[in-house]
Amino acid sequence: RKEVEQDPGPFNVPEGATVAFNCTYSNSASQSFFWYRQDCRKEPKLLMSVYSSGNEDGRFTAQLNRASQYISLLIRDSKLSDSATYLCVVTLYNFNKFYFGSGTKLNVKP
Amino acid sequence: DGGITQSPKYLFRKEGQNVTLSCEQNLNHDAMYWYRQDPGQGLRLIYYSQIVNDFQKGDIAEGYSVSREKKESFPLTVTSAQKNPTAFYLCASRDLGGASDTQYFGPGTRLTVL
Numbered sequence: 001r002k003e004v005e006q007d008p009g010p011f012n013v014p015e016g017a018t019v020a021f022n023c024t025y026s027n028s029a030s031q032s033f034f035w036y037r038q039d040c041r042k043e044p045k046l047l048m049s050v051y052s053s054g055n056e057d058g059r060f061t062a063q064l065n066r067a068s069q070y071i072s073l074l075i076r077d078s079k080l081s082d083s084a085t086y087l088c089v090v091t092l093y094n095f096n097k098f099y100f101g102s103g104t105k106l107n108v109k110p
Numbered sequence: 111d112g113g114i115t116q117s118p119k120y121l122f123r124k125e126g127q128n129v130t131l132s133c134e135q136n137l138n139h140d141a142m143y144w145y146r147q148d149p150g151q152g153l154r155l156i157y158y159s160q161i162v163n164d165f166q167k168g169d170i171a172e173g174y175s176v177s178r179e180k181k182e183s184f185p186l187t188v189t190s191a192q193k194n195p196t197a198f199y200l201c202a203s204r205d206l207g208g209a210s211d212t213q214y215f216g217p218g219t220r221l222t223v224l
Contacts, residue, residue, distance in 0.1 A: 004152070032212075034212055042218070043218050044153070044215055045215070046212050046213075046214070087152065087153075091211070096158065096160070096166070097155060097168070098155070100145075100152035100153040100154075101152050102151050102152040103152060
């Protein structure tokens, strides 16, 4: 069983749409959670950390549900520049290993 | 400029040859990591190091070797024992004592074995 599972998509949405991604993790001992963004043929870049209380950064909102072991990312008012693959990442208590999901691809169309 | 550099960006090698990928960081980060990414898949951990002269195997270490002689440098050697070495290789670093526990990535090396 994979540590982190994501819907690979692609999610094809028009500009201005709201889109949500979910990610589930298998280990209840997971401690830290992140969303990374990866553009085609580039390295992943941190989008935001995910906290238990939920957090927001502009058009992006991340939520954590420990009971159901999933995290979510909501993007409001999608822009063309949001087109990318979004990776869900979790770490275990010792932070030595980061487990990456295979990513969800988002295509924002004009 | 502070950051992580990887070289070369693209690398072509013949089957059976060893090849070494460079990773350097000037962020003064303690921990460094090597990942492999295949099309449509997530990153898989090859090796990681938390301190100079020490490193640990990740989930797919077979056919790879590393060294950590300096804090700034963590080169990865892809040996001829690696059965399917063509992939995108990413190096990352993390500040163990910092406020942020996240990883920062270099631009990657795309290795093609012919």
